[in-house]
Amino acid sequence: MIKAFQSRLRQLKKDRRAVWVGYALIGVALAVLPFAVDGGFGRTWVRIVDFALIYAMLALGLNIVVGFAGLLDLGYIAFYAVGAYTWALLASPQFGLHLPFWAILPIGAGVAAFFGVLLGAPTLRLRGDYLAIVTLGFGEIIRIFLNNLDHPINITNGPIGINKIDPISIAGVDLTRTHEFLGLEFAGTHLYYYVLLGLVMLSMFICVRLEDSRVGRAWIAIREDEVAAQSMGINTRNVKLLAFAMGATFGGVAGGLFASFQGFVSPESFILLESIMVLCMVVLGGMGHVAGVVVGALLLAVLPEILRSTASPIQEQLFGKVLVDPESLRMLLFGLALILVMLIRPTGLWPSPIRKREFASEAT
Amino acid sequence: MDILLQQILNGLVLGSVYALVALGYTMVYGILGLINFAHGEVVMIGAMIALAVMTLLTGTMVGVPPVVIVSLAIAAAIAVCMALAYAIERVAYRPLRNAPRLAPLITAIGMSILLQNVAMVIWGRQYKTFPQLFSTQPHTIAGATITDLQIVIIVVSAALMVGLLALVNFTRLGRAMRATSENKTIAGLMGVNVDKIISATFVIGAALGAVAGVLVAANYSIAHYSMGFMLGLKAFTAAVLGGIGNLGGAVLGGLLLGLIESIGAGYIGDVTGGFLGSHYQDVFAFLVLILVLVFRPTGIMGERVAERA
Amino acid sequence: MKLKSLQVFFRNAFVAVLGISLLSLLAACGESEETTSEDGEVLRVVRIGHVGPLTGPIAHLGKDNENGVKLALEEANAAGLVIGGKKTRFEMVSEDDEGNPQKGTVVAQKIVDADVAGVIGHLNSGTTIPASKIYFDAGIAQISPSATNVDYTKQGYKTAFRVMANDAQQGAVLGDFAVKKLNAKRIAVIDDRSAYGKGLADQFEIAAKAAGGEVITREFTDMTKTDFTAILTRIKGMSPELVFCGCLDSQTGPMMKQFRNLGLMAIFLSGDGSQTKQFLTLAGDSAEGAYASSPGVPLDKMPGGPAFTEKYKDTFKQEIQLYAPYAYDAANTLIAAIQQADSTDPEVYLPILANIQHEGVSGNVRFDEKGDIKGGSISLYKVADGEWEYIETVGGGS
Known part of the structure; x- marks a missing residue:
């Protein structure tokens, strides 16, 4: 039965028209998703989906560093923070600057890439767990600076954070407000959904293309065996730096969007645990597989919210009070996911076909 | 001058605890090449168990001298931590011994998060008051003050470290541990039960960690489910600073890091003219870590090369 | 066939x-608009939102606020208010923000989705501020019972109100108290690098300087730390007369101990985050002689305090934790505005809310042009024989 279905699917995949129809169906589904979610579950869930898309972008960026190049980065959230703060400083009353988004987005990406190289350059010689620890330290240092750069000169407002950050506005259309368009009502969360969705799809496209490029193959070569890669004539230094810079760029853009979407940033949002959460998304989804990573991110961003609205009432019914609050339930889930995935399915839930083959051949 | 002396004393107390915890990291790293992220959580569980036992016993056994209760509590903490470390190694690390390097590191992070949150579910999110074990009446030496408890911390840490060094250098078990850390395969061929030795390493490290946990909680009279994480990171930094895999290095690194933090936080403001202040205390620890790893990955006393990763 | x-x-x-x-x-339809009462009368249902941390480390405070709101709504329902010509029943929609800013915005959206007439919340400044934008965009009134950060009402949102004195007011009272009442001239300031600690310490520093005190050093710690010996030793070297700490009890408790162990004999002063039972247990004997402030007046000194305590105990079979009277006042103020406007439409009742005069349990509720409470009071306490002892109240509603 399944075999028959699979062969039928393979047939369909060969049929060009069927493939286009499939794409069109997915496109329509994605386009109406915010309205369906809004109508079915309320606007909150559109907001949750928006945050999930931001995480998907982060996971895609981390996947370049961890999944493609095999460099374990435990301070990835630092680039997200850099992007968020760049946006916050350039488009808020903090310094009275209100640059348009198309100017800030590249600046944020650039600043994040700069920090990526800054972190990458001294750590090039390190591998494996040493690198993990150095990146962890780097992430904490960035957060501590953001938390303390209000004294003696106030730059970041310190722990209080920066408020009233400008939203994205395209051609005078403020994306956080509700707009009427073709007789349909588009709320701010809906408009952000489309912007984020577009950027996630663009990121996926870039990642897939990168993976198949010279650079992508060089990353994978380094991941598999650095010495061998070097002797094949790959400039490991530049290629690794590029991985850090590319990963950081994604983080920076995601951070900027987060800042503009939430309208408020504070150092609390960039703690070590967030880095680990993004890592968890990459590991769960399948290191090195673009689609898998996105699925991992969406899953881990949305699932805890579903737990939140179901687990507490169920516990209250069963025990009369909430024994495990949603936040710890979420963290328990993450911890367990990291351990179990590594033990049972180290390639992740949806591994890339190549890696799957590699692991299979390793086992035999 | 008495202020500087006081800062050095503060640093030594802080550093002895770092050193005690750092030993756990460095032993495991020496043998497996694995950063056991969950070690900080083992330290926390040690403190929590001791606290729970003490609360239970003072409630039920009236009239028993406090020394007995404290000893029982510490014994219970050590026993639980040893069992826990054994279980962690068995469940989360052993199946991955031949997996790619990143795999056990990721399970270690997962284990750390898991233990923290399990502890939180069991003991709650509230900060817990740890009972006073010794009189807090401070002694004054040359203008600096030190409490009985702080003296105990330094003495106990020193004694345990000397004991561990003796164990590793002069016993059969120690010899087997050194052999395993040199080369697991050859050690196995020479009749060493490698699995057993690795378990023993985890268990000994956990016992030291449990004592460290009790000492920390007693010193600050506070216990909390998240107390182990930062402590663990600092201790790991200390281990790296001294040269990871080297027991003497861990001790030296711990003491040095304690001194760096305490003197750094005490004088950075004066040195930089008020530009940097005590809020950058943690930055020192991480900066030291990065600088050591980048410029001298072998640490102060280490002989291993990071490149072997 | x-x-x-x-x-x-x-x-x-x-x-x-x-x-x-x-x-x-x-x-x-019945759920959202109308329902029938027991005697068959048609009732109009009006939803009031409440947001606070209902899980996590300060869940007990969140629940306490929720109870305050619940009590206010129950009383309004019992009184059978008529609004817009229809008898009205109030219903609470309560959400959990976990004390986390990002979660705060998500549940704020949820509350807006639920079509509420107004919101009581949130509890922490950290979640209240980002959420206030969402309520402002939706045009819904938000009255926070306990967010004290100055920035909350500084944003210029005409939907944001609070019924508790803010950090500027508390810092000003503390600074004045330190210099004028405790006669301290050389002052060291510590903050824990949280939004709360920094806000309070900054305001304290301004007020202490204005009163003629000298701030000799500013030191910092953070929420993950329990060792403060390095900064305390540094402070000791400067021989201050008073040390102020903008920190929570989980820091000030151990800090107080180390303070005394190091032989620091200065006066210790801190804010409402330390004016707790937890501080007393964590610091033990060392707590003796420490001062702290708290916004508002102690329950038994409130105009309606004793009666409210009684009512609360009868209804919920437990003691008031902390901010319930403020949550109760916030909810009643909102209901009063709706009643006076005779409408649940925020556009109609918001101008009335801005100019309201409401006799609350904690005092008289009136708002200034920013939405802060007018004449919010601050009380001061001192530890004597292991208990917090009330000293005085500065400022005051009526």
């Missing part, structure tokens, strides 16, 4: 589906 039975089946199914959807539609 076969065909016919199929036809019947489809017809029945169609009727059933239609019936169910109509019923559910009716039910939905």
